[in-house]
Structure formats: C-alpha cells, structure tokens
Amino acid sequence: MAPFKDEQILIIAPGSRTTLAQLGLPESLTPARFRVRSCMFPAENPGEFEPNKVRRKDAPPADGDSEPEYEEDLLSEQGAIWPIQQGRVVDWDCFFALIDHVYRNINPPFHTAILLVAQPIWTPKEHEKIAQFIFEKLKPPALGLMDAASATLYAYGLSTATIVDVGFEKADVTAVSDYLVHDTGRALSVPNCGGEALTERLSQLLASRGFSKEVCEQLKKSPICEILPNDADLTTENGSASSDQPSNPAAAASTGAEGSGPGQRNTTAALGETPLGPGPGTQVGSEQKDGEDNEGVLDIASIVTGGNMSEFLERKEKEKAEKLAAKKKGAEAGPAGAKPARLPNAKRVKNTFVYEDHVLRDAMKQQNYSDKQIADMQAAVKVGPARKNDAETGDADRPSTDVAHDEQHSQGGAIRREAEVGIERFQAASGGVLDRLADVIYRTVSSVEEVGKRSELWDSLVIVGNGSKVRGFKEALLNTLQTKYLISPSSxxxxxxxxxxxxxxPMATGANTPQSTxxxxxxxxxxxxxxxxxxxxxxxxxxxxxxxQGGPMPHSxxxxxxxSPTSVKLAKMPEYFPEWKDAGYEEAVFLGAQVAAKVLFMVDQGLSKGYMTRTDYNEQGPQGIHDCSM
Structure with missing residues (x-):
C-alpha cells in the first residue's frame, strides 16, 4: 500500500473525561491540538446526541405563531452522558456519537488513516465493534488500534518498563518486557486509585465548609493542592505556628490537638466536643475568631433563585469600596515598597485558589437572567485584584502558566470566585490511594514470569495519566513503594x-560445608x-x-x-520534545501514539501488519482487526 503522508494521519485517544485528537504529525511532536469533553447530550430526537447542552428559552414569544428559541451552552454539563466509565464503554451509541463528533469537527481529507488508542480493559469483541463502526461510518483507508500501555512505552523510548496509568476513576498497571505486554498479573481498571478518589477525599475533608464536589475537583487541579512527603514540616515562615493556628497542623488534622507534645490535647476538638471535619470550630483548626467569615463557600446560587440578587450586588459593591479604602489607608501608613515575603505553598498554613462557579451560572441561566445581569454578577465576584495581590505576595513556586490559564478562562463567560483552604489541601491522598496503588504495582511486577526482568521493571517505573497531575503525586508514590517494599542490598x-x-x-563459627555438587x-x-x-x-x-569447573550447576x-526490589526508580523522559516538556508528560500516551503512527503508516507501510486496510476489512470483516496489532 502506498505510504501515508504526515498530514494524512488522524490520532484519536478517547478517555473517561477528555478525548484527545490531532490531524497530521508535525516535525516536532506537540501535545494534542484538539481536546473535547468525553460526553454527549441527548438531542430532541431519541437516539441522537448533541456535543453541547441546548437550552430552551422560557421567555414567551412576541408572536403566538413564532417558534421557541434555543441557545447552546458550551460550559454546562447538566444532563451529560459519559460513555466511558472506569475505562469501560458503558453506552456504545453515545461513544460512537462522540467519535463521529470528533471526526466531523476535525474534518480530515478522504485519504486519512486513523490510529485509535484503545483502553486496556476493552475486550476483543469490543475491538471488532469499534473497527466495524469506523470502517462503515467514517470509511478511512486504514485503521490501527494501539494499547495505551504500548503507546506510553513508545513515548519514553523504552523496551521494558512498568506502566502506571492513573486515570479519572481507575488505574491500570502493566508490565512490559522487551515490548511484550505481560497479561498475567496485569491490573486493569483498578477502582479507587484515580483522580476521583483524591477529589472524594477533599470533599470529605471540606464538606463542613460548604465545598461541593465540583469545587473540590477544581481545588485538586489548582497549584495549591499538593501531596507532601511523609516527613514534611507544615510550619510558618518563622519556623513555628502562628498564634491563631495549631503548632502542628498535621496533628490537628488527625487528632484535633494543637501540637504533638504533652499538654496539647486541651482543645475542644481533642476532647471530642466538636463535629468531625475541617475548618474553624471543627476538629481541624482553632476556635473561630470574631469577625472571621464563617460561611465557607457562599452559596450565591440560592440567593439568585430567591430573588435577592440586587441586594447581594449592592452589598458586594459596598464591601469592595471598604476594602479599597482600607488598602489606600494602609499604603499611606506603611513604609513605601514594603511587600510580604513570598513563601512556597508547602510553607503556608492557608492559601487561596480560584474556581469557576458553574452552579451559580446554571441557576442564572435557568432564571433567564440577561447577559448583562450575568456580567454584573461576574464583576461583583471578580477576583482580578486578588490574583494581582497573589502574584506579588503569593506562592514562590506558583507556575506562570497557571496565571495565563486563569486569564484565559476569565474570557470564557464563567463566573470565577476565590476561596481559602487550610492544610486540607495537602491531604488529598490521605485516604489510602497511594498504598492501594503501591500494592497493585508490587503484585503486577511480582507476577512477571521472567524473574530476571523484575529488577529492570522496578528501575523503569513510568507514571502517567491526568490523575497523577497533582503536585507531588509521583514523588509520593515512589516514596511509598520504597518505604513498603525496598530492601537494602547489604542486608x-x-x-x-x-x-x-x-x-x-553458615553457622555462628563461620563454618560451612558445601554439598557434593x-x-x-x-x-x-x-x-x-x-x-x-x-x-x-x-x-x-x-x-x-x-x-x-567440572561440576554441574544446580538448578536452584x-x-x-x-x-522484593533493591531499587525503585522513575524512568527518565526523553528531552527532545520541548513542547511536551512545558506541558508535562501526564498525557504521554498521546505522544507515544504520534511516534507509533509515524512508524506504522510512514516507515513500516503495513509490512508488519500493524494496521488494517479497507481491503482487509472487506475480505475478513471486523474479525481481521485481531491480526493487525503493534
């Protein structure tokens, strides 16, 4: 078959929350150019789907004969159907509609080969179903299905590695030796080991402060959420806790005590007189001081639905004026040019983050508020000055890309608000996620039949997936593995x-008598x-x-x-992908798919049967996809 060109290759990598796609292979491989939510919305006709939420305006039409008006909401996820859950396809009609939507949006030319990254949990029958849909609906000249673990291996340029793919609701652990995937002991779709488990833990810790699950999800993705080492010292800048915070925040989080020494369990939290949960007045933190905000995350949506929006906007304008006057007064009284010290996130007892309040926006949309009223609400809760102040006195380790990300989303119509979080932001993995994942990795490597390859598998640990994107996750998982399973070579x-x-x-005297062999x-x-x-x-x-010499070698x-391993190391990612280095390698599976697509469709040209052609499909049917693999 004639070779394909760079611009004639389409790569699609469907995931539980995000589907990645790209048409063409640039000279320098880049992250996916097309990203879409892995969900669809029911259309008006049964069995059909829409890519975005479509709302019907409830306002009465001016003319009785005019048709109702509809509007498309690009941000809302109300009523969305997610066809992929824990890596499994649970709704095939919706899944095929998602693939078709991605294909139509990119609109590739007719002579375009498709490489689809398959989830490890998919069965051979499901591979046949996917091949049948793509060839009969999209009609490409060639189709290749590639295992996600093999794609990750191509990205790192390794032949032997342990692939740990941490997704949304699950994790996959695969041992690959000399490009051969070991199915024995392979852990597929392990529950409670993905990013959703981290969000659930944050939701439990912050439930008493009114943090919804959606807000906790955005907190997990923010730069202030971090997983610290076990021996991390959560202290303030001067090395000791401030007067209004516990001297040992870790002890306060677990026991309610102000510190770890004697005489520290005299608080109401340590005596069991307060409810379980973080925040002032609970088992985490001291008693609430006068004047502090005890609302946590203010439920503005209930204010909007209750018809008190105008009063809320007036109060916010008054508060802004008072804060501005106090800031000017402080600037005149304080020394010129004095700025608070910049501290890293791990040294702060409290920190703030910005989140998008989709609940408030949906409530205003359902109440048929005009775009001007939504803009007024967005201006009332605007966090621009707060973000500017954070840039001056905020985290010393806050990435500049996150600031650009905030500015980009501020133009997207979402209502963005600010919230303050304590040491709970360091406890996302305190629910046992790391221990469960470490146990799965150990069992997978120990199941490899080639005993001589196990040490190499331990020294080539690859952790990918957006579930591992939380700061410090990879280092914490590596530390857990070393703590639980590492043995000293000199033991x-x-x-x-x-x-x-x-x-x-050997006996105590040092004597030892070898056997006759x-x-x-x-x-x-x-x-x-x-x-x-x-x-x-x-x-x-x-x-x-x-x-x-001369004696037969014993079989034992x-x-x-x-x-047990004597060393556990993370595999090093190649440095010749500058665009990926800036974006991070959590989505390295897509990078590996790009490398594999270049090898399959351009170098190999089908000699190794790495993909299925239209002729093969016409002759063999969907079952022929099993003869075409990497």
Whole structure:
C-alpha cells in the first residue's frame, strides 16, 4: 500500500473525561491540538446526541405563531452522558456519537488513516465493534488500534518498563518486557486509585465548609493542592505556628490537638466536643475568631433563585469600596515598597485558589437572567485584584502558566470566585490511594514470569495519566513503594536468599560445608558463599569460571531477586520534545501514539501488519482487526 503522508494521519485517544485528537504529525511532536469533553447530550430526537447542552428559552414569544428559541451552552454539563466509565464503554451509541463528533469537527481529507488508542480493559469483541463502526461510518483507508500501555512505552523510548496509568476513576498497571505486554498479573481498571478518589477525599475533608464536589475537583487541579512527603514540616515562615493556628497542623488534622507534645490535647476538638471535619470550630483548626467569615463557600446560587440578587450586588459593591479604602489607608501608613515575603505553598498554613462557579451560572441561566445581569454578577465576584495581590505576595513556586490559564478562562463567560483552604489541601491522598496503588504495582511486577526482568521493571517505573497531575503525586508514590517494599542490598536476608539451595546455612563459627555438587574451594581459594552472592547480583559473569569447573550447576541457583526490589526508580523522559516538556508528560500516551503512527503508516507501510486496510476489512470483516496489532 502506498505510504501515508504526515498530514494524512488522524490520532484519536478517547478517555473517561477528555478525548484527545490531532490531524497530521508535525516535525516536532506537540501535545494534542484538539481536546473535547468525553460526553454527549441527548438531542430532541431519541437516539441522537448533541456535543453541547441546548437550552430552551422560557421567555414567551412576541408572536403566538413564532417558534421557541434555543441557545447552546458550551460550559454546562447538566444532563451529560459519559460513555466511558472506569475505562469501560458503558453506552456504545453515545461513544460512537462522540467519535463521529470528533471526526466531523476535525474534518480530515478522504485519504486519512486513523490510529485509535484503545483502553486496556476493552475486550476483543469490543475491538471488532469499534473497527466495524469506523470502517462503515467514517470509511478511512486504514485503521490501527494501539494499547495505551504500548503507546506510553513508545513515548519514553523504552523496551521494558512498568506502566502506571492513573486515570479519572481507575488505574491500570502493566508490565512490559522487551515490548511484550505481560497479561498475567496485569491490573486493569483498578477502582479507587484515580483522580476521583483524591477529589472524594477533599470533599470529605471540606464538606463542613460548604465545598461541593465540583469545587473540590477544581481545588485538586489548582497549584495549591499538593501531596507532601511523609516527613514534611507544615510550619510558618518563622519556623513555628502562628498564634491563631495549631503548632502542628498535621496533628490537628488527625487528632484535633494543637501540637504533638504533652499538654496539647486541651482543645475542644481533642476532647471530642466538636463535629468531625475541617475548618474553624471543627476538629481541624482553632476556635473561630470574631469577625472571621464563617460561611465557607457562599452559596450565591440560592440567593439568585430567591430573588435577592440586587441586594447581594449592592452589598458586594459596598464591601469592595471598604476594602479599597482600607488598602489606600494602609499604603499611606506603611513604609513605601514594603511587600510580604513570598513563601512556597508547602510553607503556608492557608492559601487561596480560584474556581469557576458553574452552579451559580446554571441557576442564572435557568432564571433567564440577561447577559448583562450575568456580567454584573461576574464583576461583583471578580477576583482580578486578588490574583494581582497573589502574584506579588503569593506562592514562590506558583507556575506562570497557571496565571495565563486563569486569564484565559476569565474570557470564557464563567463566573470565577476565590476561596481559602487550610492544610486540607495537602491531604488529598490521605485516604489510602497511594498504598492501594503501591500494592497493585508490587503484585503486577511480582507476577512477571521472567524473574530476571523484575529488577529492570522496578528501575523503569513510568507514571502517567491526568490523575497523577497533582503536585507531588509521583514523588509520593515512589516514596511509598520504597518505604513498603525496598530492601537494602547489604542486608543479611538478601545475602542468604541468593545462596544456592545445596549450600548449608553458615553457622555462628563461620563454618560451612558445601554439598557434593560444588567442590571445595581448593586451588583458586574462592569462597563459595562470596561467589554465590556475587554471581547472583551479576548474572553476566560466567558461572563456570572462578574455580568451580567440572561440576554441574544446580538448578536452584538464583540469578536475581525474585521478591522484593533493591531499587525503585522513575524512568527518565526523553528531552527532545520541548513542547511536551512545558506541558508535562501526564498525557504521554498521546505522544507515544504520534511516534507509533509515524512508524506504522510512514516507515513500516503495513509490512508488519500493524494496521488494517479497507481491503482487509472487506475480505475478513471486523474479525481481521485481531491480526493487525503493534
């Protein structure tokens, strides 16, 4: 078959929340240019779907014969159908409508090959169903299905690695050895190990302050949400807690005590007299001071639906005027040019973030408020001055890309508000997500039949997926693995575990009598204990040399550590993708699909049957997709 050109390749990577796509392969591979929510909305006709929410205006028409008016809401997710859940396709009609929507939006030319990144949980029958839909509906000249783990391997340029794909509601752990996926022990769609578990934990911690699940999701994606190491010290700038905060925030979060020493359990939280939950007046934090805001996240949506919007706007304008006057007064009284110190997020007991209030916006849309009224509400809760102040006195480690992201979304019509969060933002993974994921990784690597490959799998750990995008997640998972399963190379347990089974255990006197299969170390003077441990850790050494000639090698001689690893390392990502380096490698599966597409459709040209052509489909039907794989 004639080779395809760069601009004749379409890559689609459907996910539980986001679907990535791109037409063409640029000279320097870039992140996906087309991103769409992996959801569709029911259309007016049964069995049909729309990509966005369509609302019917309730305002009475001017003429009785005129038809009702509709408007398209690009931000709302009310009534959305998500066809992919935990990696599985639960609604095939909606899934096919999503693929068709992506294809029609990109509108590729007729002679365009398609490479679809398949979820590991998809069955062969589902592969056939997808191939049938694409060939009969989209009619491409060629189709390739690629496993997500294999695509990640192509992105990192490795042949052996342990792929940990942390998604929205699940995680997939795959061991790949010499480009061969080990199906035995492969962990597919492991629940309660994805980004949703982190959001659920934040929602539990912040429920008493009125934080909805949607707000907690945005908090998780913000720069202030971070997973700190186990030995992190949550103190203020001067090294001790401030007067209105617990001296040990970690102890306050778990026990309610002000500190970890004696005499610190005299608070009402430690005595069990307050309800469970974070925030002032609960088991996290001190008693609320006078004048503090006790509303948490103000429910403005209920104010709007109650018809008190005008009073709320007047109050907000008055508050803004008072704050502006106080700021001017403070600037005149204070020294010129004095600015608070810039502290990293981990050194702050409290920090603020900006979120989009979709509930308020939906409530105003349902009440048929005009665009001007929505703009007035957006201006009333505008967080521009607060963000400017945060840029001057905020996080020293806040990425500049996040500020640009805030400015971009401020033009999108969403109502953006600001909220303050305490040490709960460091406890997203405190629900046991890391421990569960570490156990799954250990079981997967231990299930690899080639014992000699396990150490290489431990030293090539790849963590991808948008669920791992939380700051510090990868480092915390690596630390959990090292804490639970890492053993020291110099430990006596490992030394004796590497001895052949036909050697007796050394006695307290140091005496050891080898069995008959290994002759005594006469002549060369090689100690069999030292030789056994050395050859076990260095399998490339010739076992016939070193004074052990003439005897048959025992079958029980170990060549590597079969159970626990001696080192756990993260694989290093290649540095020749500058655009990906700036965006992050959480979506490296799409980068691997780009590399594989170039190899499949341009270099290999179908010689290795890496993709299925239209001729193959006409001759073999959907079942022929099983003969075409990477």
């Amino acid at each position: 006596a347990t490992m030394f004796t575990s590497e001895l052949p089974s036909n050697l007796s255990t 290994i002759p005594p170390h006469l002549g060369s003077g090689v100690n069999p204990l030292l030789y056994a441990a050395t050859t076990a850790q260095n399998p490339q050494l010739n076992p016939i040399n070193g004074g052990m 001689l170990h060549t590597s550590h079969a159970q």
